Amino acid sequence: MISLQPQPEVSSEDRERGLRLLVTEAIFSGGTAALTTGVILTAFALHLGASNAMVGILASAPFLAQLLQLPAIGLVERMRARKRIAVFTSLLGRLMLAIMALLAFFSGTLPLLAFLAAQLVLCGLGAIGSCAWNAWMRDLAPEDRLGTVFAKRTVWLTAISLLLGLAAALALDWTAPGSFDRDLVFAGMFAAGCVTGLISARVVAGMPEPLMPPAPGPVDLVELLRRPLRDGNFRRLLVFVASWQFAINFATPFFTVFIVRQLHFNISFVMVLSVASQIANILALRLWGTLSDRFANKSVLAVCAPAYILAIVAMAGASQFADRDLVKLWLVGLHLLMGATIAGVTLANTNIALKLSPKGAATAYVATNAIVTAAAAGLAPILGGLLADFFAARQFELLVRWSSPNGVFALPFVLTRWDFYFLIAGVIGLYAIHRLSLVEEHGEIERREMVGQLLNETRRTIRNISSVAGLRSTTDLPAALLRDARARMRQRRTERS
Template identity: 75%
Template sequence: MPGAPSIYTLSPQPHLSAAECERGLRLLVIEAAFSGGATALTTGVILTAFALHLGASNVMVGILASAPFLAQLLQLPAILLVERVRQRKRIAVFTSIAGRLMLAVMAVAAYYTGSAALWVFLAAQFTLCGLGAIGTCAWNSWLRDLAPEDRLGQVFARRTVWLTAINLLLGLVAALALDLTGEGSSSRNTVFAAMFAAGCVTGLISARVVSGMPEPLMPPPIGSVRLGELLRQPLRDLNFVRLLVFVGSWQFAVNLATPFFTVFIVRQLGLPISFVMVLSVVSQIANIFALRSWGALSDRFANKSVLAVCAPVYILAIVGMIGASQFADREMMKAWLVMLHLLMGASVAGVTLTSTNIALKLSPRGSATAYVAASATVTAVAAGLAPIMGGLLADFFARRKLELLVRWSNPNGVSTLPIGLTSWDFYFLIAGLLGLYAIHRLTLVEERGEIERREMMGQVLAETLRSIRNISSVAGLRDATAVPVSLLRDARVRRRLRRAQAHKKHN
């Protein structure tokens, strides 16, 4: 086909037709299937399970969890690279290829034991994350100029649906594979090696798809590029600074505890890794159901309005993890964890989608690189320090326990309910308190078109009832009863106002 080779050029194009933009957006969604495969097989629960399989301590798990975030500090020099080279696709493709090759190194590490294998594994992970951070800086700036602003929510929601679907499918496969192999066995070594090798292959295919997406030519630079000046630009924007404070406090709160969910479930609750994978799949299912609604609502109203609903639900679910350690019945414990992961999966879908969109939306077109990098830097520091602090303090909390005894007396006798907080329970409680502060900071951010939480909840309920008819929870039922009552109260007030105005006109 004439002209086909130019599709895969790595150079930016001075002019993009509408057809080329549409092709790029289609490839953006298709690429998610392959990058999602690499992510599903090599991150999250599988990454932590692999580290525990190699004998990682709590501190090592914390350092491992911090790698994706601390590596984001490389976005600072990446700003200079993007602004000087001005070929964002070339940077994104090359860093993607080099980074995904590190997954092959991790696959080989599965067949070795001891501290040496752990350090090789950790070094490969930091290299992968570092290259990914450089590529992400170019990728985000590129997409900001490619995707129309009024379609950001729709495009990224479709992309995230693909990512979630792949995570769901491969999560089930991984859970089955881990369930069929014994802990510490050679067969489990092969399973982990196969996962990371497959992740390497799908990641390289992802880079190939990305090379086919068109890149708009960046606006010409004005004078020389100075890193300090680029970083000061977003810091002079008061509203964006407020967003940075929210992002930092939110990331610290969430990442203080959530990276240790796997450790908590396996070591403190004594449940198998395969069940943790099942919980991950449950969370992904909730993502699939929720994402379309969140994307539609963020486009119709505002990202902040969606965040005001999703963030509190996610924080309450984290605190709710404390309840898992209170159950003596293991089946009740499992049911509780499943319910929490449904809530977290649905709410984090909205948080992830809208927090990305709001950072892009508040960034000026053509100058998004510095804004996105500033947001990524704050995220890196906050989210990177939180799990390390959690790992270092793990032993401190492991030797301490807080017990509360709730006693109910009646004519028929006395009933008692013991409540005990140990080890990771403390992290979940602290994360909840920090999350409340982050939500307070969100209220200070201004976004054009934001609506009140009450109206937002009405739209959420309407969208939810159209897509999910048979799922309910205590929190959901409470909101479902609160919203109609408030709407009826408003209707009565408006009716009284109209009557008073009519009476005044007649008199």
């Protein structure tokens, strides 16, 4: 019989069983995420007739929900029953996916409002459960095996996400937009996500929970968050984080809307772009991890951040080409670039927050960084959605004309609707990069030198491919994920110390 009560003593057999279940659970939770979040969530909202403002609110929900982790800290400290909190929030949250599956067969304002309410409940409960889950896993997994265990989870999560992403692309490609078959596909995906989510909660319920030690006293959240704000260098980092998150989340949540409504491509093509971006992200993680360890996180950001912003701005170029095949190649190339560079940004952004946190106060600093990230990333898509109608009624035209004895060459450049978003994101992104230059980090090098190191690493990889060792390294992705996960686990230990 399954018990949700903490155990005063966890035997080695129970711990090993729990660690095996931890990896198994990733298959089901990864399936839920792959079938009900990201591009699929936006596509489903468009299928229901969501406005641009609604798309923006849906995109902001996961970020703003993270603010609930602050009161969740108090809940965990008071109840001291992390498994119970994680299981119940998971069960209640995943049941919202069943409601979303039923809504696939309806249209109108009320179904959309119900869809939004279900998503908000799902994200809010997920944030509360995540707080309990992280503290629980910290005590369950032995420190010397944290990297190995969570790396296996990462491998399964990645594999499931890619496989189900491709399956979803094929299913959407075989059905016509607005058809009953498309209703069935979306209903099937969210119903399957609900089932896998409930199975995930069942697996979690079978894992042992070590008993929490007695509470040392009440947690003063206000004082906890004040400390980082008194640190001048960390304040400069927070300004960069806020402006950066606002820049990228002002535009990226609307990529699906742009590609489907303005460029008139199918949702299945958007899914292919998402898969391509994920693959580039995975392959680039090892390179950025090596460079961030060898040099400084700020140096990695100085290369990745401008490249990512440039790719966002270049999305406006997709609406300038008449050749549909050229547009497809353009979008694939940009998504590969964005996938590779956002891997470096995410890794370095997390690392630099930890590195600039003084020993003994990392939790407060990282928590403040997370709050700023959630607030900026949550507000940006809401504002973007509200401004969509404003930009939809405006157009900017620029004509480049070259005259010579041989004739006249004219190149028109027209910005409409979502093109404005990409340029605005670029301007805010440039400001964020400027703010990054004011942050001080030991060991940083100039951008030009960092680019040289990047090219050297790339050339070394290409040369190795022609050798036996190089062929073997092409199958070394799981090992790379293990190493990256170990690094992340070390960061989490520092954060919680």
